[in-house]
Amino acid sequence: xxxxxxxxxxxxxxxxxxxxxxxxxxxxxxxxxxxxxxxxxxxxxxxxxxxxxxxxxxxxxxxxxxxxxxxxxxxxxxxxxxxxxxxxxxxxxxxxxxxxxxxxxxxxxxxxxxxxxxxxxxxxxxxxxxxxxxxxxxxxxxxxxxxxxxxxxxxxxxxxxxxxxxxxxxxxxxxxxxxxxxxxxxxxxxxxxxxxxxxxxxxxxxxxxxxxxxxxxxxxxxxxxxxxxxxxxxxxxxxxxxxxxxxxxxxxxxxxxxxxxxxxxxxxxxxxxxxxxxxxxxxxxxxxxxxxxxxxxxxxxxxxxxxxxxxx
Amino acid sequence: xxxxxxxxxxxxxxxxxxxxxxxxxxxxxxxxxxxxxxxxxxxxxxxxxxxxxxxxxxxxxxxxxxxxxxxxxxxxxxxxxxxxxxxxxxxxxxxxxxxxxxxxxxxxxxxxxxxxxxxxxxxxxxxxxxxxxxxxxxxxxxxxxxxxxxxxxxxxxxxxxxxxxxxxxxxxxxxxxxxxxxxxxxxxxxxxxxxxxxxxxxxxxxxxxxxxxxxxxxxxxxxxxxxxxxxxxxxxxxxxxxxxxxxxxxxxxxxxxxxxxxxxxxxxxxxxxxxxxxxxxxxxxxxxxxxxxxxxxxxxxxxxxxxxxx
Numbered sequence: 005x006x007x008x009x010x011x012x013x014x015x016x017x018x019x020x021x022x023x024x025x026x027x028x029x030x031x032x033x034x035x036x037x038x039x040x041x042x043x044x045x046x047x048x049x050x051x052x053x054x055x056x057x058x059x060x061x062x063x064x065x066x067x068x069x070x071x072x073x074x075x076x077x078x079x080x081x082x083x084x085x086x087x088x089x090x091x092x093x094x095x096x097x098x099x100x101x102x103x104x105x106x107x108x109x110x111x112x113x114x115x116x117x118x119x120x121x122x123x124x125x126x127x128x129x130x131x132x133x134x135x136x137x138x139x140x141x142x143x144x145x146x147x148x149x150x151x152x153x154x155x156x157x158x159x160x161x162x163x164x165x166x167x168x169x170x171x172x173x174x175x176x177x178x179x180x181x182x183x184x185x186x187x188x189x190x191x192x193x194x195x196x197x198x199x200x201x202x203x204x205x206x207x208x209x210x211x212x213x214x215x216x217x218x219x220x221x222x223x224x225x226x227x228x229x230x231x232x233x234x235x236x237x238x239x240x241x242x243x244x245x246x247x248x249x250x251x252x253x254x255x256x257x258x259x260x261x262x263x264x265x266x267x268x269x270x271x272x273x274x275x276x277x278x279x280x281x282x283x284x285x286x287x288x289x290x291x292x293x294x295x296x297x298x299x300x301x302x303x304x305x306x307x308x309x310x311x312x313x314x315x316x
Numbered sequence: 317x318x319x320x321x322x323x324x325x326x327x328x329x330x331x332x333x334x335x336x337x338x339x340x341x342x343x344x345x346x347x348x349x350x351x352x353x354x355x356x357x358x359x360x361x362x363x364x365x366x367x368x369x370x371x372x373x374x375x376x377x378x379x380x381x382x383x384x385x386x387x388x389x390x391x392x393x394x395x396x397x398x399x400x401x402x403x404x405x406x407x408x409x410x411x412x413x414x415x416x417x418x419x420x421x422x423x424x425x426x427x428x429x430x431x432x433x434x435x436x437x438x439x440x441x442x443x444x445x446x447x448x449x450x451x452x453x454x455x456x457x458x459x460x461x462x463x464x465x466x467x468x469x470x471x472x473x474x475x476x477x478x479x480x481x482x483x484x485x486x487x488x489x490x491x492x493x494x495x496x497x498x499x500x501x502x503x504x505x506x507x508x509x510x511x512x513x514x515x516x517x518x519x520x521x522x523x524x525x526x527x528x529x530x531x532x533x534x535x536x537x538x539x540x541x542x543x544x545x546x547x548x549x550x551x552x553x554x555x556x557x558x559x560x561x562x563x564x565x566x567x568x569x570x571x572x573x574x575x576x577x578x579x580x581x582x583x584x585x586x587x588x589x590x591x592x593x594x595x596x597x598x599x600x601x602x603x604x605x606x607x608x609x610x611x612x613x614x615x616x617x618x619x620x621x622x623x624x625x626x
Contacts, residue, residue: 031529032432039425040440042499046459047447053458064461067468115349120342122349128612129353132360135608135615137558139576140597143583144363147590153375155362162379191356193619200620249451253560257580271561274453279565284457291454299449 058289063282078289087265088273088290094178095269098251101182101189102243106236108190113198127195134192142257145184146171149258171259174266181254181267194239201235202228241305248298270294367391367594374590390595397585397592400599402571403578407557407603409490410574414497414556419548422503423541427533429504430511431519441508444501452561455496460565463492482572492566493574497556503548510544511537547618550611557604575600 058078062071082088112130116123133141148155149170157167170180209227218226251269255261261268261276268276270290278287361381366374367390369383394400428434429441467486483489518540519532527535538545563574570581579600586592608615 028432029434032428032434032437035424035428035432035529035533036440039421039499039504042421043444043447043501046496046499047450047455047501048443050455050458051447051450054454057458057461062461064464067465112352115345115352118345120345122346126349126353127616128609129356131612131615132605132608133356135554135604136601137576137579137604139558139560139579140600143579143593143597144359147366147594148359148362150590153590155359158379187356187359196616196619199616245449249453253576256560257583271451271453274457275561275565278453278457279460284461288454288457291451291457294451295449295454298451302449 054288055292057285058292060285062284064284065282074285078286079293081286082289082293088270090265091268091270091273094265094267095248095251095271097178098182098185098267098269099244099247101185102240102247105186105189106194106239106243108186109192109194109239110198110232112191112195113202116195116199117202130191130195132191133188136188138188138253139257141188142184142254145180145187146258149180149183172263174263177259177263177267181258184254184258185251189243194243197235197239198232201232205231237305241302244301244305245298248294248301363594363597366590367598369591371589371591387591390591391599394582394592394595394599398578398582399571400575400578400596403573403575404603406490406493406573407575410493410497410563411553411556413494415549415552417494417498418500418503418552419545421499422548423507423538423545424533425504426507426511427537429508431516431532431537432529444504448501448505456562456565459496463487463489463566482567482569488567488569488572490572493563493572496562497559500552503552506548507541507544510541514540543617543621546614547621550614550618553607554604575603 057071059074059076060071061074061077064070116127116130149157151157151167151169151172154167154170156170160167168176170176205228210223213223213227248270250271252271252275255267255269255272259267261272271294274287274290274294277283277290365381365383368386368388369380369390370385370387373380373384429437463486465486467483467489470484470486481490483491485491514537518536522532522536558576559574560576560580563577564580567573567577570578573581579596582596583593586596
């Protein structure tokens with residue numbers, strides 16, 4: 005009797021323990037369930053679906069029956085699609101604004117980091133444009149850049165310069181779009197991130213360098229700038245990804261992608277293909293190529309730039 | 317004690333005096349700040365100025381900042397031309413629901429990822445991380461297609477279809493505007509990282525006191541995560557309020573549009589009536605600016621905390 009109970013007790017205990025563990029697991033999955041269901045339906049499922057769709061031709065209107073397998077046709081067409089390459093060029097061209105706006109954000113952060121009165125007021129002022137609804141900001145800038153009556157050309161006229169016909173010239177339209185992007189991004193999150201970075205620079209280093217007779221400029225390049233590398237890297241990468249994924253509202257509101265496609269970005273081209281021409285398969289193919297480009301750029305940046313930072 | 321404190325105070329004051337700027341440097345900094353500040357403000361002033369002008373005055377040459385006649389009518393015209401009130405309601409409904417839903421689902425999942433053990437946890441979390449890099453347009457295409465097909469499947473006679481509530485599902489429905497925004501890998505990731513910083517001893521103490529897992533979540537983790545939750549609330553609200561592309565493609569009927577899309581519609585209707593367009597822009601910008609002025613501290617703290625961009 006005694007030996008039998010000694011033999012069963014561990015087994016019963018084991019079963020109980022396992023049951024308890026599975027109860028724990030069930031609890032954990034219950035916490036996850038709402039999020040996972042949404043994740044599967046609205047993220048993972050669509051990602052896979054759009055990958056499959058990129059190998060098909062489909063116009064949605066014909067329903068599920070209208071889906072036709074196309075193999076790599078969409079991708080092959082993409083390589084020979086001169087519009088695609090032009091719009092990719094536009095997307096990259098618009099990224100030229102990133103270094104300018106980063107320098108601007110850094111300058112603003114340095115100014116606001118000084119021990120003077122009124123920094124809170126100025127911070128609010130600089131922050132304001134990035135807090136506005138982008139669509140409204142771009143509409144405002146369309147008006148700012150109006151050739152006859154816009155504020156920019158009025159100011160230029162006041163100092164004797166005949167302003168360009170901004171949004172009707174391919175080059176100036178790009179510049180105008182970048183001006184609006186600059187205005188919106190210079191004082192926003194990037195400035196706050198730089199401000200946080202500046203406040204994280206050890207004061208002792210500055211004091212030691214001051215005693216050694218280093219000038220303000222020397223101290224900036226020897227101490228401040230290197231300790232801002234991680235912030236700079238973070239801002240650069242997120243801006244780059246943002247520029248690849250975004251830049252839709254600006255062209256949509258200011259130029260409708262024109263003139264002559266000069267401000268059409270990749271995302272705008274995907275939008276046109278999918279929701280104006282109903283070429284779902286082709287749009288999905290471009291979207292996937294964009295995804296892979298973003299992935300490649302990010303990994304490249306991690307490997308190369310991050311590596312350099314740590315060796316500095 | 318007081319001697320030490322006053323000595324410390326004196327030392328601090330001397331230090332500050334040593335590091336404070338000279339008058340020349342201060343003037344230079346204020347000049348640059350004022351210059352840059354006015355660059356930020358002038359477009360807003362220009363927008364307000366234009367929005368109150370008469371149509372004839374808008375294109376008049378020269379710089380007229382103050383309109384000859386203040387045209388409040390422009391605002392009345394803008395609001396009556398398209399249903400801005402309805403759009404404001406739509407934006408509020410969509411943003412509030414998405415914010416509430418996303419914070420709820422994200423915090424529950426983040427708790428599971430940060431505190432509970434279950435098979436497949438790390439693989440699943442990696443999956444979440446990986447999808448954060450997927451551009452929105454990749455998922456938008458199939459979701460649009462599925463919603464459209466579902467919408468077509470709802471019988472036309474179905475009562476709710478084409479009522480003022482919009483469709484039940486598919487295009488022109490609140491469901492389409494709200495459902496895809498209720499879940500977020502980013503929110504889950506951000507909250508998980510924050511939950512990990514809450515000391516585990518607190519959980520254990522609560523469990524000893526007889527707390528269930530949900531009790532730990534509800535009474536330990538959530539109360540201690542105020543800043544992270546506030547950040548997520550603000551940024552989710554901002555994001556969904558400003559979202560443009562998805563509401564643009566999924567909802568066509570004017571009653572079902574959100575404010576940003578409504579402004580685009582308004583623009584296509586009143587192409588060169590810049591006074592009306594600027595009045596409409598002011599209307600669309602104002603709610604968010606009011607929110608910002610009241611919650612500014614949360615915005616800046618939130619950015620520092622998470623590195624999210626607004």
